[in-house]
Structures are given as C-alpha cells and as structure tokens.
Amino acid sequence: MKIGIVCYPTFGGSGVVATELGLELSKRGHEVHFITYNQPVRLELISNNVHYHEVNVPEYPLFHYQPYELALSSKLVDMVKLYKIDILHVHYAIPHAYAAYMAKKMLREEGIFVPIVTTLHGTDITLVGNHPFYKPAVTFSINKSDAVTAVSESLKNDTLRLFDIKREINVVPNFIDLTKYHDHFNDCQRSMMAKPEERIVTHISNLRPVKRVQDVISVFYNIQKEMPAKLMLVGEGPEREKVELRCKELGIYEKVVFLGKSNEIDKILCYSDLFLLPSEAESFGLAALEAMSSSVPVISSNAGGISEVNKQGVTGFLSNVGDVDDMTKNALYILKDEKRLNTFKANARAEAKKFDLHTIVPQYEAIYEDTLTKCLVL
Helix, strand or coil: CEEEEECCCCCCHHHHHHHHHHHHHHHCCCEEEEEECCCCCCCCCCECCEEEEECCCCCCCCCCCCCHHHHHHHHHHHHHHHHCCCEEEEECHHHHHHHHHHHHHHHHCCCCCCCEEEEECCHHHHCCCCCCCCHHHHHHHHHHCCEEEECCHHHHHHHHHHCCCCCCEEECCCCECHHHHCCCCCCCCHHHCCCCCCEEEEEECCCCHHHCHHHHHHHHHHHHHHCCEEEEEECCCCCHHHHHHHHHHHCCHHHEEEEECCCCHHHHHHCCCEEEECCCCCCCCHHHHHHHHCCCCEEEECCCCHHHCCCECCCEEEECCCCHHHHHHHHHHHHCCHHHHHHHHHHHHHHHHHHEHHHHHHHHHHHHHHHHHHHHHC
C-alpha cells in the first residue's frame, strides 16, 4: 500500500506514535509519505519506502492567522495525485481530519477516491475538540472519516460521551518498539547521574500544567527526606521556570537534574528506578509505557487511559489526581525494598510486551485493508 500519514511533527505522543508507525509500515513493505509542516522529530531516516513532504504556508498580510488547514488540504491533493497514495492516515481530528476531508472532496471532483483513517489521541477530543467553537467541526470530521481509531478505551468513551458520533471507533492502543528498551545499554553508566546508594526518580513530559509537574516535585521532596535520591526531569514547557524556583525554595535544587528536550529517552530510562506521572489527564500514558519498557515501575494518577497501561500493585500504583501523600507512600513502598523493587521492574517489562509494535501495527494494517475493501465496494 501507499500510505499518507499526517501528524504533528513534535515530541508529543501523537507525533511519536505516528512516526514510529510509519517507519514500521515501511519495513513491512509499504510506501509511506509523511505530510506535515516540519520533519517529524523521530524521522531520522528517509529511504525508498519513507518520504517526507513539507507543507508550506505562504504569508499573506490579508490573513491575521495563516490558513494551515487550506495549505495542508492542497498539499494532500497534490501528493495523492503525484504518488498515487491509496489511503490517508491522519492523527488528530482537528485540523488534520478536517483538512483531509476537504482534500478528499477535491480529489473526488477529479475522479480520484482516497479513504481517510482518523486516529484520536486525546487533547483533540478532551480539550480542543470539546470547545464550543470547534465541537461541530470535530464531530463532522470524525463522522466523515472512513475509519476511526482511539488509543484507549477511556478516550473512546470520552469521544462517544462528548460528541454525536455515528462512526464505529476501534481501539488500537499506542505501542512501543521493545528492541529499543531492552539491554540496549550494557554499561548504563548510572554512576554519572547518582551515587550507588541513591535511587533515581524520573519524570518526562512537555511540562504543561496538565502534567502536574509541581506534584512531581512534591512527591520527590517527600521521597528524598526518607532516603537518598535524585530526580531527572526531562522536557521543556511553561512550568519549567516555576519548577526550578520551587526546587530552590525547597532546598532540593542540587538533587534535581534538568535535562530539557532529549532524543535519548531510552538511555535516560536505563538509569531510572521509578517513574512519576501524576497527570490531571492522559488519554493513554505513552511516557509510562516507555518507562515500563525499560523495566521502570510507575507511580501515576488514575486519570484517563493510564490504568490501561499501569496495573495497580503489579507494574506500579495509581492514586487520585493530586493525592501526593498516597503517591509518596506507594513510591517509598517500592523503593525501600530491593527485592520488591526488582519484582516491580520485572512486572513492568512483562506488561509492556503486550504493547510491542509487532503486535499493534498489524491491527492498523488490517484497518487499512478493511477500509479500502469497503470503500471499493461502495
């Protein structure tokens, strides 16, 4: 198949999953075309089966906001015609599914038919999509897609609750390439980050308020009062400055390592003993899965789809959003006993295997094939 993939080319979960999906599809013999405004951050290799097409948005003084959806639709039309793309897989309802539908209608005028598969990732539904200004467009885009997937049962239920959806929604969970997170670093060089007696706690996110990074600091502050510990904070975002100030106020700044944005997540996780994810909302919890793939147990909130990844008392623990005391208690329960910690680490890795890309990607292939078959019949 020739597959066009539209996504945000950023460090966010949807962009990462879309990129990894495209790369794996290319290895399975499909021709993949990424169509977006920048080269995706994890798209390191362009090959005969992997192509990147940049969407340029001309600057016009007439427009207060430049019309990306219009530019994307036009680019999709051109790429489908030029490369004979069979199917479009768009990640995020707005603006991508909306732009894809407009491209589909333009192509239909020329006798070309291309079906659309839309994957819902989270904020396109729970935050942006549910805003009164966008809700009609999101509803329309989902219903006009030829197939719809969501990354968790939780997100599927939210979508059906918030919108008047006529399409069936298939749950295809996010996935991980386990080969990247298993014995990749024989010499982890943990001593570079902490002393032998120190536990290493890690948090990875875009440091937005919804990630509740202040709770990460509070939990770590409580942990380090009970035992030697370091915190690795990975990512950039609006909370960074506030978090640094809070660490200084609490007197723990020297125990926190700010690593910023990084393409070495697997290396960072190999140092880690525990992962903190106290988010207010998570459609899936890809960061938790990445941690578990590196045999790192997870202390998280019980928000959204996280419980579909992090299993209570097995791979870690879940607490109510904002319950710092319970998160601290659970963290210390795991960290204070070496044998118990190793059991949780083994459980985390075992659970992560259920989300291996070699198990999940064929589900997308089946959806493509089914969608193409149904559309040809129509």
